[in-house]
Amino acid sequence: MTSLYLLAAEKKSAEVTDWAARIGWLVGLALFIALIYWLMREGWKWRATLQGDLPELPTSPAEPGAPRLTMSGRYHGSTTAGQWLDRIVAQGLGTRSRVELTLTDAGLDVVRPGARDFFVPAAQLREARLDKGIAGKVLTEGGLLVVTWAHGDRLIDSGFRSDHAAEHNDWVDTLNQMIDKIDKTEGAR
Secondary structure: OHHHHHHHHHOOOOOOOOHHHHHHHHHHHHHHHHHHHHHHHHHHHHHHHHOOOOOOOOOOOOOOOOOOEEEEEEEEEEEEOOOOOOEEOHHHOOOOEEEEEEEEOOEEEEEOOOOOOEEEEHHHEEEEEEEOEEOOEEOOOOOEEEEEEEEOOEEEEEEEEEOOOOHHHHHHHHHHHHHHHHHHHHHOO
């Protein structure tokens, strides 16, 4: 009987949780996360302010002509040409979204549900190539269609990924042929 009494005496009750300290740590962590988010947002807005000299994006003409190619996929962003990490956020070009691309003789129509649409006139197109990354998105070699175009006094690379990656080669060939044809036509003037 005494051994049972000793076992009961040795048992201790569980420690009481210090709720004030635990809640204090959780509030502190939440404030820290909010601060980091706010700093990232301010950095994004500052980048847009620095790029404020970027002109308004052109819109699609009323009669763009018959489509040469169409593609649905993702728009991954735009950067300064040749600098794949220098994201352009002004005029909504930094917003990733779904995309519907249509290439006509008039140019490249970029329709982005939930983001600002834009149009690249054929005369502004400079190059199309396959690449592996653009501003925070890295894919396998050749997994990204990058279109270089002129806007104002800047050259811009815009990255697209088709829902069907096999379409990328057709886009590169067709765009580059179209650009060469325009360059020859303008050179003859």
